Amino acid sequence: MSDQSSQSENFEQLLRSTTGELIEKIEQGELIDAVNLLQQINDARNKNLYIEVGRLTRALHDAIRDFHLDTSAAVGNQEEFSDISDAADRLNYVIKMTQDAANTTMDKVDECIPVAEKLGQEASDLRSEWARLKRREMSPEEFRDLYKRMDLFLESTEQQAEQLSSNFSEITLAQGYQDLTGQVVKKVIVLVHEVEDSLVELVRMASQVDKITGIRHENTEQQTEVVDATPAPEGPAINAEKRGIDVVSGQDEVDDLLSSLGF
Amino acid sequence: MNKDMKILIVDDFATMRRIVKNLLRDLGFNNTHEADDGLTAIPMLNTGNFDFVVTDWNMPGMTGFDLLKHIRADPELKDLPVLMVTAESKREQIVAAAQAGVNGYIVKPFTAAVLKEKIEKIFERIEK
Numbered sequence: 001m002s003d004q005s006s007q008s009e010n011f012e013q014l015l016r017s018t019t020g021e022l023i024e025k026i027e028q029g030e031l032i033d034a035v036n037l038l039q040q041i042n043d044a045r046n047k048n049l050y051i052e053v054g055r056l057t058r059a060l061h062d063a064i065r066d067f068h069l070d071t072s073a074a075v076g077n078q079e080e081f082s083d084i085s086d087a088a089d090r091l092n093y094v095i096k097m098t099q100d101a102a103n104t105t106m107d108k109v110d111e112c113i114p115v116a117e118k119l120g121q122e123a124s125d126l127r128s129e130w131a132r133l134k135r136r137e138m139s140p141e142e143f144r145d146l147y148k149r150m151d152l153f154l155e156s157t158e159q160q161a162e163q164l165s166s167n168f169s170e171i172t173l174a175q176g177y178q179d180l181t182g183q184v185v186k187k188v189i190v191l192v193h194e195v196e197d198s199l200v201e202l203v204r205m206a207s208q209v210d211k212i213t214g215i216r217h218e219n220t221e222q223q224t225e226v227v228d229a230t231p232a233p234e235g236p237a238i239n240a241e242k243r244g245i246d247v248v249s250g251q252d253e254v255d256d257l258l259s260s261l262g263f
Numbered sequence: 264m265n266k267d268m269k270i271l272i273v274d275d276f277a278t279m280r281r282i283v284k285n286l287l288r289d290l291g292f293n294n295t296h297e298a299d300d301g302l303t304a305i306p307m308l309n310t311g312n313f314d315f316v317v318t319d320w321n322m323p324g325m326t327g328f329d330l331l332k333h334i335r336a337d338p339e340l341k342d343l344p345v346l347m348v349t350a351e352s353k354r355e356q357i358v359a360a361a362q363a364g365v366n367g368y369i370v371k372p373f374t375a376a377v378l379k380e381k382i383e384k385i386f387e388r389i390e391k
Contacts, residue, residue: 098278099276099277099278102278102281102282103278103281106278106281106282106285109285110285231353231355231356231359233320233321233326233328233349233351233356234321234351234353235321235350235351236350236352236371237350237352237353245354246353246354246355247352247353247354248352248353248354248357248370249352250370251369251370251373251377254352254357254368254369254370257354257357257358258357258361258368261358261361263361
């Protein structure tokens with residue numbers, strides 16, 4: 001780095017020191033010397049330019065290597081997968097894991113609902129029978145019937161409670177996706193940071209070439225087109241509280257906004 | 264409010280469709296059908312005689328916002344109540360949906376109570 005900045009500093013120094021001399025020579029009418037000086041500046045500039053372009057090429061090569069881009073198509077090696085396509089695979093895996101977990105959880109809940117309903121229904125039926133017994137409104141035959149039903153109810157309650165708790169532990173187990181997907185997402189975050197660092201480095205290298213060749217880039221940040229007024233969907237807002245006023249942070253704010261519009 | 268009304272749930276994620284379907288079932292609505300984006304929803308709406316649409320916003324193919332605009336522009340469908348259930352929480356989006364004629368707007372993640380309240384409110388207003 002220091003080597004590189006000293007290169008362009010050297011060129012700037014040379015430019016500064018020689019310019020004074022150049023004006024002097026021109027004023028004194030020593031045109032041959034002046035042309036020689038110009039030639040010197042030009043040589044130095046070219047030399048620096050070659051060095052910087054060489055550096056940029058090198059950096060581009062390194063960046064591509066650091067991006068772990070899939071150059072196999074260009075190089076003819078089809079066997080290796082790039083980290084980027086690997087990251088896409090990993091994220092697809094996250095989608096699959098979360099979907100499977102959601103489905104398992106909902107399957108188990110669906111199984112539990114009728115069990116709980118049946119338990120409640122039976123208990124409420126038995127309770128009204130029991131109340132009749134307490135009020136001594138029950139015939140001996142009815143009591144024998146209740147006696148048997150009570151036995152069956154206790155037995156099935158035991159079984160159903162077992163089924164419920166087994167479903168509950170399966171629901172808990174299904175949450176294991178959080179650990180696995182968390183690890184995968186962390187790896188992808190690391191890759192994204194690496195790619196960002198490489199890109200920043202590349203931009204820095206390119207700016208050296210711009211400086212020496214005197215290229216000025218027009219501001220390419222174009223104004224947002226207003227042609228299509230439909231706001232593009234962007235998915236869940238991350239850090240909604242920190243984003244301030246453009247994003248609502250919950251249903252209450254949606255309701256406030258809509259009621260201010262006459263809803 | 265008629266508990267037998269025919270409801271179309273439009274969301275590209277099967278899990279979210281299932282959650283909405285289960286919540287609606289808990290609220291007593293059993294006549295629910297599903298579509299995975301606006302493009303599959305439109306032919307169903309054209310022939311299915313639906314009473315109510317619950318749609319996500321961000322979907323491939325055709326977004327829920329475009330589906331809403333399509334419904335409002337179609338003389339056969341224009342009075343169909345549409346509830347948007349979406350992760351899109353930008354103010355300009357909510358305003359745009361309101362201007363396009365949405366009947367209710369719920370941001371994800373949401374609760375069963377919010378869904379119930381919004382559906383009741385929509386049909387209260389319609390039946391008035």
